[in-house]
Amino acid sequence: MSATDPTTGTTDPKIWMRRQGRWSAFEILAWLAALTPFFLFPTYLPLANQIAIAALFAISVDLILGYAGIVTLGHAMFFGLGAYFAGIISVYGWGEPITGLLMAGAFAGLIGFIASFLITRVQHLALIMVTLGLGFLTLELANAMSWLTGGTDGLRGMNRWPVFGQFRFDLWGYTSYTYSLIVLFICFLLSRRLVNSSFGLALRGVRENVKRMPAIGSDHKWHLRKIYTISAAIAGLAGALMAQTTNVVTLDALSFQRSADVVVMLILGGTGRLYGAILGAFIFLMARDQLAGVNPQYWYFGIGILLMLVVLFMPKGILGFLSGLVSRRGK
Amino acid sequence: MSPMTDVLVTEGLNKSFGKLEVTRNVSIALPQGARHALIGPNGAGKTTLINLITGQIRPDSGRIALDGEEVTGLAPYARVKRGLTRTFQINTLFPDLAPIEAVTLAVCERDGKAGQFWRRLPAHADAIDEAFAILTQLGLADVAMRTTRHLPYGQQRLLEIALALATRPRVLLLDEPAAGVPKDESAALFAVISALPQDISVLFIEHDMDIVFKFASRIIVLVSGAVLLEADPETVRNDPRVREVYLGQGHHG
Amino acid sequence: MTGQIAIVLFDGFAFGMLLFLLSVGLSVTLGLMGFINLAHGAFGMLGGYVTILAMRQLGLPFLVALPLAFIAAALVSVVLERTLFRRLYRAGELNQVLFTIGLVFVATAAATFLFGTVQQVVILPSWLRGSVQFAGLNFTTYRIFLIVVALLVTALLVFGLERTRLGAQIRAAVDNQRVAQGLGLNVERVFAITFALGSGLAGLGGALAIDIVGLSPSFAFHFLVYVLIVVSVGGLGSITGSFVGAALLGIGDVAGKYFMPEFGGFFIYLFLVAILLVRPLGLFGKR
Numbered sequence: 042m043s044a045t046d047p048t049t050g051t052t053d054p055k056i057w058m059r060r061q062g063r064w065s066a067f068e069i070l071a072w073l074a075a076l077t078p079f080f081l082f083p084t085y086l087p088l089a090n091q092i093a094i095a096a097l098f099a100i101s102v103d104l105i106l107g108y109a110g111i112v113t114l115g116h117a118m119f120f121g122l123g124a125y126f127a128g129i130i131s132v133y134g135w136g137e138p139i140t141g142l143l144m145a146g147a148f149a150g151l152i153g154f155i156a157s158f159l160i161t162r163v164q165h166l167a168l169i170m171v172t173l174g175l176g177f178l179t180l181e182l183a184n185a186m187s188w189l190t191g192g193t194d195g196l197r198g199m200n201r202w203p204v205f206g207q208f209r210f211d212l213w214g215y216t217s218y219t220y221s222l223i224v225l226f227i228c229f230l231l232s233r234r235l236v237n238s239s240f241g242l243a244l245r246g247v248r249e250n251v252k253r254m255p256a257i258g259s260d261h262k263w264h265l266r267k268i269y270t271i272s273a274a275i276a277g278l279a280g281a282l283m284a285q286t287t288n289v290v291t292l293d294a295l296s297f298q299r300s301a302d303v304v305v306m307l308i309l310g311g312t313g314r315l316y317g318a319i320l321g322a323f324i325f326l327m328a329r330d331q332l333a334g335v336n337p338q339y340w341y342f343g344i345g346i347l348l349m350l351v352v353l354f355m356p357k358g359i360l361g362f363l364s365g366l367v368s369r370r371g372k
Numbered sequence: 373m374s375p376m377t378d379v380l381v382t383e384g385l386n387k388s389f390g391k392l393e394v395t396r397n398v399s400i401a402l403p404q405g406a407r408h409a410l411i412g413p414n415g416a417g418k419t420t421l422i423n424l425i426t427g428q429i430r431p432d433s434g435r436i437a438l439d440g441e442e443v444t445g446l447a448p449y450a451r452v453k454r455g456l457t458r459t460f461q462i463n464t465l466f467p468d469l470a471p472i473e474a475v476t477l478a479v480c481e482r483d484g485k486a487g488q489f490w491r492r493l494p495a496h497a498d499a500i501d502e503a504f505a506i507l508t509q510l511g512l513a514d515v516a517m518r519t520t521r522h523l524p525y526g527q528q529r530l531l532e533i534a535l536a537l538a539t540r541p542r543v544l545l546l547d548e549p550a551a552g553v554p555k556d557e558s559a560a561l562f563a564v565i566s567a568l569p570q571d572i573s574v575l576f577i578e579h580d581m582d583i584v585f586k587f588a589s590r591i592i593v594l595v596s597g598a599v600l601l602e603a604d605p606e607t608v609r610n611d612p613r614v615r616e617v618y619l620g621q622g623h624h625g
Numbered sequence: 626m627t628g629q630i631a632i633v634l635f636d637g638f639a640f641g642m643l644l645f646l647l648s649v650g651l652s653v654t655l656g657l658m659g660f661i662n663l664a665h666g667a668f669g670m671l672g673g674y675v676t677i678l679a680m681r682q683l684g685l686p687f688l689v690a691l692p693l694a695f696i697a698a699a700l701v702s703v704v705l706e707r708t709l710f711r712r713l714y715r716a717g718e719l720n721q722v723l724f725t726i727g728l729v730f731v732a733t734a735a736a737t738f739l740f741g742t743v744q745q746v747v748i749l750p751s752w753l754r755g756s757v758q759f760a761g762l763n764f765t766t767y768r769i770f771l772i773v774v775a776l777l778v779t780a781l782l783v784f785g786l787e788r789t790r791l792g793a794q795i796r797a798a799v800d801n802q803r804v805a806q807g808l809g810l811n812v813e814r815v816f817a818i819t820f821a822l823g824s825g826l827a828g829l830g831g832a833l834a835i836d837i838v839g840l841s842p843s844f845a846f847h848f849l850v851y852v853l854i855v856v857s858v859g860g861l862g863s864i865t866g867s868f869v870g871a872a873l874l875g876i877g878d879v880a881g882k883y884f885m886p887e888f889g890g891f892f893i894y895l896f897l898v899a900i901l902l903v904r905p906l907g908l909f910g911k912r
C-alpha cells in the first residue's frame with residue numbers, strides 16, 4: 042500500500058522513515074468507502090455496524106498477533122468482558138454510552154494487564170493453550186455467575202441513553218453505525234500511531250527475533266505486557282460497542298467461536314498491516330451474510346477452503362497479496 | 373593488575389549440564405581497552421562461557437562483576453543496559469527489518485525510548501542519526517534501508533556488530549564474528565573490530581590462528597571448560613600444551 | 626457416596642481412555658515434527674462415520690468395523706500429509722493452526738452434507754450392552770471394553786516404541802531430529818508412518834466414541850479442545866504424558882459435571898492454565 046521502494050530510496054534515513062508512515066490515497070478512499078452505507082445501502086447499516094465492531098476487534102488482535110507475534114485463541118475473553126461490563130452498568134442504572142464505553146475498555150485493559158503476566162510466561166503451543174484456557178475460563182465463569190450475567194439467557198434490562206444526550210439509537214442503525222465507525226476510526230488512528238512509533242518498532246523486533254531483543258538491552262516482556270494490555274482494552278471497546286449498539290449481550294460474546302473467527306478474519310485480510318484486519322472483517326461478514334443465508338454449511342465449506350488457500354498461496358493475506366500485485370505492476 | 377582497571381571480572385564460574393561439566397572454575401579478567409581472544413578446540417565451552425557472562429545461562433556457582441559491581445543475578449537485558457553486550461556466532465538479526473530500523477531500535481532501547489507509543493518514529497531524530505552513524509562507521513550506509521534478509525552474508529555479520537555497538541558497550545563479547553566469512557573478508561572485519569574506540573573492551577572467539585595472533589593483545593585458552601592458559605600471543609604460540617591440544621585436534625580432523 | 630465416587634472414577638477413566646486414543650497420535654506427531662494439527666479430531670470423526678457406514682450399509686459387525694475405521698483414517702491422513710501438510714512444516718505455528726482449522730471447517734461441512742446434522746447411533750452387539758455388577762455397583766460393559774482396548778493399545782504402543790526398529794527410529798527423531806537425520810534416518814518416512822498410525826488411532830477412538838458421546842459433524846471441533854488439553858498438559862511426544870493427561874482430564878470432566886454441574890468445565894480450564902504456567906512443556910514434556 043505505502044509507496045516505498047527501499048532500493049531507489051533516499052539516502053536520508055529520517056525521510057525514508059517518514060515515508061513509511063505516510064497516508065496513501067488508498068487509505069483515504071477506504072475510509073470514504075466506509076461512509077457509503079449511509080447513502081447507498083441504508084438497509085445494510087446494521088451489517089455495517091457489525092463489520093465496524095468486528096474490524097475493531099480484529100485490529101486489537103492484529104496488534105498482538107500481527108505486530109508482536111503472540112498467537113491467541115482466546116481474545117473473545119476481552120471482547121466479552123467489555124460487552125458485559127458495558128451491559129451490566131447500563132442494567133444497574135448508568136446508560137451513558139461514552140463513559141460506559143471508556144470504563145468497559147479500561148476494565149478489559151485491567152484484566153488484560155493481569156493476564157499479560159501469565160501470557161508472557163509461555164510460548165508456542167503452551168501460549169495458544171493458555172489463551173484458549175483463559176478464554177474458556179471466563180466463559181464458564183460468566184455462565185456460572187448467571188445472577189449477574191443472565192447466564193445462557195443473556196443479559197436483560199439494558200438501558201442505554203442517547204449519545205451526548207442527543208442521538209437516540211434508532212432502529213435503522215444510523216446512530217449505531219455512526220457511533221461505531223467513529224470509535225473504530227479513533228482507535229485506528231491511535232493504533233496507526235502506535236505501530237509507527239519506536240514502540241511499534243520494538244514489537245516488530247520481538248516478532249522478528251525474540252532471542253535478539255535481550256541482547257540489545259530490551260526488556261521485551263514489558264513491551265509484550267504493554268501491548269497485550271492495550272489490545273485487551275481495544276477488544277473491550279469493541280465488545281462494549283456491540284453491547285451498546287445491539288442492546289444484546291449473551292455468552293456468545295465470550296465464545297471460542299468468536300476468538301477463532303477473529304483470527305480467521307485477520308489472516309484472510311493479512312496480519313501486521315491494520316487494514317488487513319478491516320478488510321478481513323469486511324470479507325468475512327459479507328460472505329457470511331450472503332452464504333449463510335443460503336445454507337450455513339456452504340459458509341463453513343467456503344471459509345475453510347479460503348483459509349487453506351490463503352495459508353498456502355497468500356502468506357501475507359489477501360491485502361498483502363493485492364499490494365504485492367500492485368507493486369509488481371508498478372515496476 | 374589492580375581490580376580497578378579490570379572492566380569485566382569472573383570468579384570461579386562453574387556450570388554443569390547433568391554430569392557434563394561445561395565450565396570449570398573459570399576466572400578471567402578483562403582490563404580497560406582489552407583486545408583479548410578466547411580460543412580452544414571445539415566443545416571447549418567457549419560459547420557457554422559467553423552465555424554465562426551475558427546471562428543466557430545461569431552459573432551453578434561463581435561471580436561475574438562489571439566495573440566492580442556484581443551482575444551475576446541480573447537478567448541478560450539488564451547486563452546489556454550496564455554495558456555488557458555480545459554478538460552471536462549464528463546471525464541473530466531481525467530479518468524483515470531494515471538495518472537502520474534495527475539499529476535505531478537498539479539505540480531507543482538503550483535510551484529507554486523504545487516504549488513510547490505516542491511519538492512517531494521519525495520524531496526520534498537523534499536516535500536515527502546515531503544509528504546511521506554507526507552503520508556508516510561499519511560501511512553499511514548504502515544498505516541501511518534495505519531489508520536485512522536480502523543483505524549479503526558478510527554485511528549481516530557486520531550488522532551483528534552494529535547492533536551491539538548501538539548499546540554503547542563497555543565490554544563487547546564477539547562470538548566468532550567472522551564465522552562463515554571468507555578469509556580475505558574476515559581480515560577486513562577484524563580491522564573494523566580493532567579500530568573500535570579504546571573505551572570498549574573486547575573479547576572475541578576465533579578459530580583462525582593467524583587472525584588471533586594478529587589482532588589479540590592477550591589470549592585465553594580454554595580446554596574442556598577450564599582455562600588452560602592466559603598469556604600474550606608469543607607465549608601461547610610457544611606453549612607445548614597449546615600445541616598438543618591443537619595438533620591433537622589436527623590429527624583427528 | 627463412596628459408590629458414587631467409584632462410579633465417577635470408573636466413567637471418568639473410561640472417558641479418559643477415549644481421549645487418550647483420540648489424542649496420543651497428535652502428541653507424538655507434534656513432538657516429532659512440531660506440526661500443530663488441529664484437524665486431528667477430524668480423523669476421529671472420519672473413523673466414526675466409517676464405522677456407521679460399514680455397519681449400516683455393509684452390514685459388518687462392530688468388531689470388524691473398528692479396524693476399518695483405523696485403516697480409513699490412517700490412509701486419508703497419510704494422503705493429506707504427503708500432499709498438503711508437509712508444505713507447512715516450516716510455515717510457523719499460526720499458519721499450521723489456521724490451515725488445519727480450515728480443514729476442520731471443510732470436514733464439518735462435508736459431514737453435514739453427507740450425513741446431516743443428526744446424532745448418529747451405533748447398535749452394539751448384545752455382549753457389549755448392559756452392565757456388570759461388582760460390589761453392589763453397576764459398571765457399564767461397554768466402558769470396560771473401552772478401557773481394555775485402550776490399555777491394549779497402550780501396551781502395544783509402549784512395546785512398539787521400546788522394542789521395534791520403527792519405535793527406536795521414532796524415539797531418536799523425537800529426541801533430536803537433526804542428529805537422527807545425520808545418522809541417515811529417513812525422518813520424513815518415519816514421520817509419514819507415525820502420522821498414519823496416530824491418525825488411525827484417532828479414527829479408532831472416533832469409532833469407539835459413538836456410543837459414549839454420539840457422533841455428529843460437530844465432533845471434530847468439540848473434541849479438538851479436549852485433545853489439545855491432553856496433548857499440552859501431558860507434554861509433547863510422550864505416551865505416558867498423554868495417558869496421564871487423558872486420564873486426569875477424563876476423570877476431572879466427568880467428576881466436574883457430576884458433582885458441580887453449574888461450574889461446567891471451570892476447574893478443567895483452571896487446571897489447564899495452572900499446569901501450563903508451572904510447566905509450560907506439560908507434565909511429561911522434555912523440550
